[in-house]
Amino acid sequence: MTADRHLTEHTLSREELLKGHFLHVVRESVRLPDGGTATREYILHPGAVAIVPFTDDGRIVLERQYRHPTRRVIVEIPAGKLDPGESPLVCGQRELLEETGYVAREWAHAFTMYPTVAYSDEAIQIWFARGLTLKQAQLDHGEFLEVFTATPQEYLAWCRDGTIVDSKTLAAAAWIQNVLHGTWKLDWQALP
């Protein structure tokens, strides 16, 4: 936007810094708003989908998973990376089934968030899901996690008391609270 010309940076060149098994890092030279130059390093990421799944009795499906960088077991909503060419809704259905064993009949996109604007281009779409049926989880090799459910009241209490520390799970709290209070609306779509 021309209105943001005083803030916007323009890419001059890109260099590959790392192509790991999992992480892809680039360094770019950028033109600053004042005409100077600077370097920016960040992770290229395919994007992800996270799901807030509600059971028919109003409980939220959550996971406990050891996350090695944090050296902790983390409470999270189910989530996973987009496969190449995959639509977010298909990704959400696939990850929900693979990780928790649930299939959901109705889906609604709530919001999109960037977890780390400073050093990753990852965007996570957060969807709500309901009308759940329990099938069979299909965890990836080397993936270990526990699935459990909590009431929205427990979920919010855990955001307050530090039990929940994961950004996507914390960010969903305002949505859960306001959707349940009827002040924020979701646009539900039923799957065929």
Next chain:
Amino acid sequence: MTADRHLTEHTLSREELLKGHFLHVVRESVRLPDGGTATREYILHPGAVAIVPFTDDGRIVLERQYRHPTRRVIVEIPAGKLDPGESPLVCGQRELLEETGYVAREWAHAFTMYPTVAYSDEAIQIWFARGLTLKQAQLDHGEFLEVFTATPQEYLAWCRDGTIVDSKTLAAAAWIQNVLHGTWKLDWQALP
């Protein structure tokens, strides 16, 4: 915790993958809960502090900043990385002054979040601040941002309508809403 032995991974070895100007990436070989091995790649980060600053008339101080990985101008609460050995409260005061020009008399730790549990050890402490006095911002070289204020109602509406997409700023929404409603309490400390 012994209770989480069925989830926990143990580091076997570490390899430096990248030491860039800004990003530090390691690869670790880990022992999985079932005795197998896997590799984990992630960013080593010093940690950060973000601030929800309230003016005396109840408005929240925000920033608009171009974030190159996202190719967008992002609306954010003020934040910055911990300097070596720096306490989070001192970091919060320093970043608030440098980026916005404000000094705050009272501070309260609200919550801590991991923006990207899968590939960074970054933890962000989020503090509320009040009793603001406007001094002079001192932006770093190559840092361009706009400071503005919004009502809590505007802030929450922007979390709903997609204007706010930054994870720490979204995660603070539930805290802002519930602290203002008096249902969540903060433990304020006045600076000497």
